[in-house]
Amino acid sequence: MPILATRxxxxxxxxxxxxxxxxxxxxTGGTITFDGDYAVHTFTGPGTFTVNKIAASVPAPxxxxxxxxxxxxxxxxxxxxxxxxAGGYRESKQPTAxxxxxxxxxxxxxxxxxxxxxxxxxxxxxxxxxTSPANNxxxxxxxxxxxxxxxxxxxxxxxxxxxxxxxxxxxxxxxxxxAEGGGFPGSPGGSGNAGSFxxxxxxxxxxxxxxxxxxxxxxxxxxxxAGGSGSPAPSGAIAGNGGSATxxxxxxxxxxxxxxPGIRYWAGGGGGSSFGQYTPGEGGGGGSGGRYPAPLxxxxxxxxxxxxxxxxxxxxxxxxxxIKYKVK
Numbered sequence: 001m002p003i004l005a006t007r008x009x010x011x012x013x014x015x016x017x018x019x020x021x022x023x024x025x026x027x028t029g030g031t032i033t034f035d036g037d038y039a040v041h042t043f044t045g046p047g048t049f050t051v052n053k054i055a056a057s058v059p060a061p062x063x064x065x066x067x068x069x070x071x072x073x074x075x076x077x078x079x080x081x082x083x084x085x086a087g088g089y090r091e092s093k094q095p096t097a098x099x100x101x102x103x104x105x106x107x108x109x110x111x112x113x114x115x116x117x118x119x120x121x122x123x124x125x126x127x128x129x130x131t132s133p134a135n136n137x138x139x140x141x142x143x144x145x146x147x148x149x150x151x152x153x154x155x156x157x158x159x160x161x162x163x164x165x166x167x168x169x170x171x172x173x174x175x176x177x178x179a180e181g182g183g184f185p186g187s188p189g190g191s192g193n194a195g196s197f198x199x200x201x202x203x204x205x206x207x208x209x210x211x212x213x214x215x216x217x218x219x220x221x222x223x224x225x226a227g228g229s230g231s232p233a234p235s236g237a238i239a240g241n242g243g244s245a246t247x248x249x250x251x252x253x254x255x256x257x258x259x260x261p262g263i264r265y266w267a268g269g270g271g272g273s274s275f276g277q278y279t280p281g282e283g284g285g286g287g288s289g290g291r292y293p294a295p296l297x298x299x300x301x302x303x304x305x306x307x308x309x310x311x312x313x314x315x316x317x318x319x320x321x322x323i324k325y326k327v328k
Contacts, residue, residue, distance in 0.1 A: 025112075025325065026053035029120070035099065035252050037328050042251060043120045043321040044306050049145070050117045064109040066092045068250045068266075068322040070308035071150035072123030072140030073287070074168075074175045074223060076270050078313030080159035080216075082168050082176020082208055083223035083230060083242045083270030083281060083288075085190060087123060087140050087308030087319045088150030088201035089172065091248060097326070100263070102248040104199045104226065110146045118146045125303055125316030126155045137311065139171050143319040150201055150319065153310055154190040156223055156270065157208070170194050172202040173224030173243060173310065176272050179208030181217035181236050186210040189232075192224045203229040203243050208272065211236035220272030223310035225284040230269045237278045242269030242310060245285030251322045255307055258285045270303065270310030280312060288312040 029049035030041040041049060054063055071087030092109045093101035110118070123141035137155030144150070154171030157178040167188040168175030174190030189205025206221030206229060213236040222230030225243030233240040245258070245268030255264035270288050271281025286309035288301040303309035303317025310316055 024055045024058050025051065025327065027051045037326055038324050039327045040251055041323040042254065043122055045122050047120045048117050049120055049323055051112045051115045054112065054115065060113065063113040064094060064111055065323050065325040066094055066097060066109045066250065067145050067148060068248060069143050069145050069148045069150045070267055070319045071143045071152045071172050072125040072319045073303045073308050073310040073316030074139050074153035074155040074171055075126035075128045075137035075316045076156040076273065076311040076313050077129040077135060077137050077158045078273045080180055080218040080220055080275060081178040081273050082156035082189060082205055082220035083272050083312055084126065084137050084156050084303065084310030084316045085153035085171045085173035085175045085192065085205050085223040086202055086225045086267040086269050086287065086310045087153045087172050088195060089226035089246060089267045089308065090148050090150050090197065090201055091250065100249045102246040104246055120145055120321050122321055123152050123319040125318050126152065128311065128314045136166060136169060137175060139169050140316045143321055145321050145323065149195065151194040153316055154205060156205065156220065157187045159218055168205040173226065173269055174205035176205040176221035176223045176230050176240060177208040178220045179210040179218040179233065179236065181210055181212040184210055189221050189230055202226055206230035206232040206240045209233035209236050213237035213278065216275035217278060219274045219278060222272050222281050223269035225269035225287065226267035233272050239272030239274045239279060239281035241281040242271045242284035242287040244268060250324050254320065254322060256286050256304055267308035270312045273313050283309065283312055288314065
């Protein structure tokens with residue numbers, strides 16, 4: 001059913017608006033909710049955002065929609081591997097818009113004056129393993145809306161005995177490096193901002209640490225997040241934390257909750273892994289921060305769906321596309 005968006009008194013009952021005023025925008029696509037004076041279209045899979053009508057009373061500068069585009073995050077193999085990199089993060093917010101956006105948001109949205117349809121793609125998270133060399137975590141897939149694309153997060157490196165000093169994968173944010181005690185070198189993290197965007201869509205992953213602390217020592221570095229780089233593993237007994245998430249209330253029910261009430265967190269890096277009695281890294285909000293214990297087959301800590309968060313030991317989170325515009 002079309003959304004009849006209006007200024008002032010609003011549109012049809014049943015959509016949270018009052019009937020009576022002339023409609024401003026008629027648009028469809030995704031799951032549609034309302035946030036005060038704004039319509040929010042959320043896509044958790046492929047779809048189409050279609051603008052059917054814009055009232056003549058809407059001035060040209062306001063014939064624009066804002067967006068959040070987050071790609072799928074990188075996977076992480078666990079063991080003594082690094083954390084997966086977060087999916088690439090892109091956001092806009094008009095200067096007069098009334099919600100709190102990320103510091104990464106630009107002020108230029110997507111023009112809709114030409115009406116028509118805009119295809120949406122939402123990237124899947126990368127698998128926990130299967131990428132050669134070294135059986136690393138797989139990268140996430142890109143997400144896109146109109147001219148905006150986020151790059152999939154980099155998969156993390158397995159510990160180096162599976163193919164040498166293999167780094168974490170590059171991506172929107174980079175995957176963390178792995179490590180093995182007993183003389184094998186720790187591997188570096190992967191680079192971030194693979195799309196070379198400004199502001200940056202993400203940050204690099206961090207290296208693992210091979211400092212021998214006993215049997216099965218060696219720990220992985222944290223994967224990069226939208227808000228910061230992954231942390232290096234400080235020792236062979238303590239893994240690195242994932243890079244910080246960024247925050248945005250473009251969708252009041254999306255992302256994850258975090259330390260600040262009422263704020264939504266997106267695209268955190270996955271924490272590095274460890275074995276046995278050693279300490280795993282924490283996820284960077286929207287990522288995954290639990291441990292992967294020995295023996296193998298224990299709990300798997302994947303990224304949280306539709307947050308773009310990197311895995312600690314499992315599959316990266318899927319991405320999301322959110323479109324928001326004023327309706328009254």
